Amino acid sequence: MNFTLLAEQQMLQDSVRRFVTKACGFEARAAQIKQGQHACARNWAAFADNGWLAAALPEAYGGLGGSVLDNVLIGFELGRGLVIDPFAGQAVLAAQTLAASATDAQKETLLPHLADGTLRIALAYSEPEARGNPAVVRTRATPQAGGYALRGHKTLVLGAPGAQRLLVSACVDGVGNAPGSIALFLVDPGSARLTQRALPLHDGSWAADITLDGVQVGADARIGYGGDSLPALRQGLAHAIAVQCAELVGAMEAAIDITSDYLKVRKQFGVPIGSFQALQHRMADMAAEMELARSMLFALLAAFEARDAGDAAALQLSASAAKAFVCRAAKKVCGEAIQLHGGIGMTEECVIGHYFKRAIVADLVFGSSDQHETVCADALQRVLI
Incomplete structure (x- = not known):
């Protein structure tokens, strides 16, 4: 691989380092942590204004058309500065999963808002038995008239506090282990029968445990064309x-x-x-x-x-x-x-x-x-x- 950064990539890394040095110093970080979960994404608007949230999203849907390297350069500088805003959880994990699974119409609706920072989505995929393995899913999606009922427990959902939507993985009842059994659903965290417990992590960042006890979602909440997610x-x-x-x-x-x-x-x-x-x-x-x-x-x-x-x-x-x-x-x-x-x-x-x-x-x-x-x-x- 080519280890030399392009001029645009070097400019991107330099801009992130300048911002982190100026706005995310140790005292500012301590104050952000002290404010709790409501300040866990305090710098999100600045991330959007600088184009970092759009860096690796497709140009056709409001992104800048970059690659994983662009997000890696941003992550490197955020790690140097111990920035606690949920960049990896929301702007990378949730955004890239959505970009890889959504229909064209869903991408047109969602990705531009992820790129400009007006929509924050957290991916709820991990479960107690799975320990981070996305293929182990106990959460069930039961088809019903007009949509699905979701039941299950998701753990360590990075960036969930403050997210406007949750992207939830679940096995569709009646499909078994055939392709299409694992599906993704876009869920409002304020839905009835959904319980969210915010978890402060040891490094000052935040996650959440999510319990779904028959949460009702419409058929249009399912992400993708119906294949295995x-x-x-x-x-x-x-x-x-x-x-x-x-x-x-x-x-x-x-x-x-x-x-x-x-x-x-x-x-x-x-x-x-x-x-x-x-x-x-x-x-x-x-x-x-x-x-x-x-x-x-x-x-x-x-x-x-x-x-x-x-x-x-x-x-x-x-x-x-x-x-x-x-x-x-x-x-x-x-x-x-x-x-x-x-x-x-x-x-x-x-x-x-x-x-x-x-x-x-x-x-x-x-x-x-x-x-x-x-x-x-x-x-x-x-x-x-």
Whole structure:
């Protein structure tokens, strides 16, 4: 793949970095977290005005026609700044799943509003038994006169607080395991018999648990042409995992920079502790781990290019490999950064601990690194057998 950014892509990355530096500093972030779930998307209008929400959406439906790389560049800078607005959950996961599954008419109705920020949609696909696997769905959609009745429980719905619509996956009764069994439905979160419990996550972001107890939706609430929506779910998840990996690489890079600066000013025995060879070795190990994680992200981007060229089989495996490795690397690097700060790194007032919190939360959404590592092990076993 080509590792050189186009001029427009470099301008995009630079614009995000300038905004994050100016508007999303540590104090501003702390104030946003203190305001709770109602401020979890405080910067959404700015994201829309800068075109970031439209970056990877089709031009025909109000987007800018970019690729996954554009969203990755945005995610990288948001990760460096620990921005808590639900970009990966809403602008990537939900938007890309919708773009991959909706009919042309539905795209014309919905995607322009996603691009300009006037509509926010959260994807409710994960369930307690599924643990991030989109193919495991217990939620049922029972056909009835004029529509469907939805029953089930969705967990860890990223960006659900404040979203105007929920995109809910469910198995259609009477279809069984045949193609078309998993469908997507657009649901108003204020619907009768729908309960939403907001969940503050450890890194300051928000998710929700959703319970559907016979929620009534019309036939037009079903997204797509009636086929199986699982491929669209997998595509949206792969896109979101790429952005999440970029956020974590950005977080690791920032954590290393902050730690390096700290080691230069913190003195012990009359000299900066950065002069101690043992600490230099630890910093070198952290940098090496970060570069390996960056390479895994590049491998995932190459898999997207291969899919666009007609090879879609390797994308899911590449997404799982990147997710497993990058999440583990981020926890290791950010944890080391806390240790190199000493006791102050454990305080709420020190920014370095918040990078570790971001890594911990990232490891648990879109399926844990353990689960994705199991996917890779199973694929390897099939090859060896």
